[in-house]
Amino acid sequence: MKPWFLIWPKLPANGMAIFPFIIVRNAALKKDPLLINHERIHFRQQLELLLLPFFLLYLVHYLANLLRFNNHYLAYFNICFEKEAYANEHNMSYLTVRKPFSWLHYLKKTR
Numbered sequence: 563m564k565p566w567f568l569i570w571p572k573l574p575a576n577g578m579a580i581f582p583f584i585i586v587r588n589a590a591l592k593k594d595p596l597l598i599n600h601e602r603i604h605f606r607q608q609l610e611l612l613l614l615p616f617f618l619l620y621l622v623h624y625l626a627n628l629l630r631f632n633n634h635y636l637a638y639f640n641i642c643f644e645k646e647a648y649a650n651e652h653n654m655s656y657l658t659v660r661k662p663f664s665w666l667h668y669l670k671k672t673r
Contacts, residue, residue, distance in 0.1 A: 567592050579604035581613060600651040607643050607665055642668040
């Protein structure tokens, strides 16, 4: 599936996935293969969990990490969904071999 892009210059990150949209800070980022692959991994995670549960789990995991690390960046980078996406964003064929719920493998690993 080809994603739909939205440009939002005030986005606090380079990109964000909210199925079926990839929101980017500027138009040039639409051509960044690593960013697009990273966000497509999030698409797959969101579809597995039927969107709303994904975002609830994402938020709960972030808040738990924030309590644990007392640091926004450590909390963000230790969200299991982000760990999976960052670990595999360079592998452009990852989504063709990825097993469902692969993000579960990243629950215990700390960055």
